[in-house]
Amino acid sequence: MSYLSQITSPTLLIDEAICRNNLQKMANKAKKHGLKLIPHFKTGQSKAIGKWAKEYGITEITVSSIKMAKYFCQDGWENIHIAFPFNPLEIETLQELTKENKISIQLVNEEVAESLNKSLTSSIEFFIEIDAGYGRTGVEATDFGTIEKILRKAKERDKLIFKGFYIHAGHSYYEKDISKIYEETRLALNMLKTKYSSEYPNLVTRIGDTPGCSTMDDFGDIDEVGPGNFVFYDITQARIGSCQKSDIAVALAAPVVDIKKDKKTILVHAGGVHLAKDVLMESDGSKNFGEIVILNENGWTIPESRSFVKSISQEHGIIQASEELLEKIKVGDLLGILPVHSCMTADCMKSYLSLDGKWVDHAESVH
Amino acid sequence: MSYLSQITSPTLLIDEAICRNNLQKMANKAKKHGLKLIPHFKTGQSKAIGKWAKEYGITEITVSSIKMAKYFCQDGWENIHIAFPFNPLEIETLQELTKENKISIQLVNEEVAESLNKSLTSSIEFFIEIDAGYGRTGVEATDFGTIEKILRKAKERDKLIFKGFYIHAGHSYYEKDISKIYEETRLALNMLKTKYSSEYPNLVTRIGDTPGCSTMDDFGDIDEVGPGNFVFYDITQARIGSCQKSDIAVALAAPVVDIKKDKKTILVHAGGVHLAKDVLMESDGSKNFGEIVILNENGWTIPESRSFVKSISQEHGIIQASEELLEKIKVGDLLGILPVHSCMTADCMKSYLSLDGKWVDHAESVH
CATH class of the missing domain: 2.40.37.20 (D-serine dehydratase-like domain)
Incomplete structure (x- = not known):
């Protein structure tokens, strides 16, 4: 029937074959370019899709809220990254979740770094989110003042561990020239990596948008990609040429x-x-x-x-x-x-x- | 705390005092104009708010899907009206619900009247939805051909009981002159009532939009009102002057x-x-x-x-x-x-x- x-x-309706094909293609592309694929699960929000993703070598995921992180806890992920400027009202929930799960967060200002520093009882890794130029969220790439304030706060204790820089080039959805946006994003991340890698030799850089990850073929020295929408795509992505x-x-x-x-x-x-x-x-x-x-x-x-x-x-x-x-x-x-x-x-x-x-x-x- | x-x-957040005040004001207005208030619960979708509404004399409600109707079944309502062109795939669910609840539906074409006629085992009241002029849904007020096809179908058996005409003047949200839209709506319903009341002496007419119900003061011979949004209102309604x-x-x-x-x-x-x-x-x-x-x-x-x-x-x-x-x-x-x-x-x-x-x-x- x-x-x-x-x-x-x-x-x-979900067509599993199409969804798996999208996962496989992105996994192959990441592998080809030496990138770690850490897909953003705000799109599917599904453990079943997570299970498919694991078959293509995916071991870590990204989410956009602590509520979503909680859903994926205890589901076999090596790390769950919350790609949203951390909300200090949720420190207690975060500490609860990190007891049995590895979770990383995102910071964009000194105030939240300070709140976390005061409250955290165990250590947690964080990215600094960089504003990709469309002003939604993040520290501007050249705002070294704010970047260093966050890093200094983190160094005051041993609870906040700096992992690297994260950019979501969300304006790639609205502008026609994806390659230009990508070039800027790559250069910004490269500049930050060069500047901070002597002090943080293990720092990684990550980008997180589907149009760029789908269409670009030169990722420079970017280490990780976290696209989300690609798992399903949609007619917006088809129109801008991602699929x-x-x-x-x-x-x-x-x-x-x-x-x-x-x-x-x-x-x-x-x-x-x-x-x-x-x-x-x-x-x-x-x-x-x-x-x-x-x-x-x-x-x-x-x-x-x-x-x-x-x-x-x-x-x-x-x-x-x-x-x-x-x-x-x-x-x-x-x-x-x-x-x-x-x-x-x-x-x-x-x-x-x-x-x-x-x-x-x-x-x-x-x- | x-x-x-x-x-x-x-x-x-919900401010119960404001919500109750909105319910009371609309109930008073309906009473003053001799109208039966049958609020559209697609806005609140809440049994608790339903309980408040009952305190202001409300005994029947409107919903926009059979799923929503199901939620409000067995909750003490004298009738639940589904104000959406009836979906023939849901006849079985409808029959299930009407075993222990009084439910009315909305028709806009002969095809669905025929499907219902074939399948219904107990009788159900229906409104014919009239297109208020913005072309979303409903039969055009002067399309007597379609109206009569539906009525003829209903008369073939004793299962579909004609209750009256329903208009949702949804374009009152977008156009500046609410009173003009209302005048047209009132005239259309009056014309239909005059035309069909000799054959259906108990037929009622109902309008269902918040801007009109909030701002108008002459409802002509309209019998019932079914606004929804007024229970909460919002900044769109504030901007067009409903609240x-x-x-x-x-x-x-x-x-x-x-x-x-x-x-x-x-x-x-x-x-x-x-x-x-x-x-x-x-x-x-x-x-x-x-x-x-x-x-x-x-x-x-x-x-x-x-x-x-x-x-x-x-x-x-x-x-x-x-x-x-x-x-x-x-x-x-x-x-x-x-x-x-x-x-x-x-x-x-x-x-x-x-x-x-x-x-x-x-x-x-x-x-």
Whole structure:
């Protein structure tokens, strides 16, 4: 019996073969360039996907909150890195987790280094996060004042162990010239490594964005990569050239509840609570909240003529449908939607159905 | 001990007094105009809030999915209306729920009426949803062909009982002239009532949007109102004039992890997975993902100088901070954020902390 017969309401599908292929390709690329791959699990948030990842030699992971770190504790990881400026209100939870798990954190200012110094009873490794230039978070690469304040604080006791520098070049999602951003990132990390490696000979540098890791072929002397989205990819990544649409490993199965042939629209049960509200702009100025694929017993196929979700509200999605789609689909069918931002869609849906009809866990899944 | 001491990570706060005041005001207004108030619980998704609502005479509720209906079954409601075009894949679940609960549904086409007719073993009331003019969903008010096809299908058996017409004037969120939209909505419903009341003397008409229900004072011969957002309101509603900012009943408590005084920005742990990605535009073209309030032991206060979340990613929020805020706040503090769209924020957070430190349930809460 097909997985399709299990679905009556919006359900996030995962194609294990595509997901494994993405993991394998990135693992091969990392190996080829002598990089350690420490994937960011904020995308999948899944122990089952973690198990697949281990088969490709992955031993450490990255997460974006202490809550997520907790989910992956006791699951066989050599280290879990929390790639978010450490929140001093969570020191107690951190100490609890580090009793039986190796966890590393990220610092961007002296204040938090000081709080940790005062409270920590056992040692913990930390990265200094460097602002990749788009001003989201991190210390500017040339702000040696702040970098040295953090390092001095750490040296006051033996609890904070400096591991290296981390950059998430998140603006690679928005700008067209990924190679230029990457060149800057690589140079910044190289400069910092050169400057601090005499004092910290073991320091490592890590970058953490999917577009760069997917498309670049010169990583200079960078030691580690921590991309996240690549495990699923999505239509944003396809548009900027990180992947093909056929590399996208998740699709939302959405029930068709109404069709307006005159307006060429299809109403599906798939709204902001399922897809999230990330959006791409079409060349004609219309919005795109996800692209339509045709579901079948083995997964999905990408139709020749493109149809996409042109508007969403909390539970509604309206598809601007091609003639091909309108001819094929009727009320009561299921359609697949490739997400604009798979990390956010996965976080909304909180579980996955595999193509062999089994539930795959998510950090907050109900199945 | 203050509720604040319980918070170490992003937490959605609810001010029960404000929420009750919103419920009471809407209940009073409905009473004054002879309207039955059947609030849309997609906003709060909470049995505890349902209990408060009952104290103001509310006996029936609206929901937006069968999953949500299920959550509120066996909780003392005289009827639960699913205000979403019925999904024929869910007939079995519907029949299961209607064994012990009174549930009504919404139809927009003949196909689903036919599927239901074939399968239903007990009777169920339905509304025909009318497109309020913004083309999201529903039958156009003058599309008598479709209306009559649905009614004819229903008459073929005794299982589908026509209850009336429902309009959700969702475009009242986007357009400036709420009163004009309301006038059109009222006229459309009046026309349909006049046309069909000789055959269906008990038919009712219902409207379901917060801006209209909050601001209008002439409801004509409309019988029922089903607003949802009013129970919390948010800064979108404040901007279009449905409420004051002091009427907003929920705020996200967000830990401050970094401050860049030179850039006047504050980094908080509050991203798209907490607030959702709904956005308002500022007059200078910048984006606003939520407005800052100052938390205290009794709840929150709105500062004189406005600060707002100018950008978000999955877990990060960057606040464009006023001088007043920069002087007051340090790393390790908590800030409050009034959401742009409270329904979506509540759906992301899936639980609430009351100001007396108790967890309030949400349909998918973990507490």
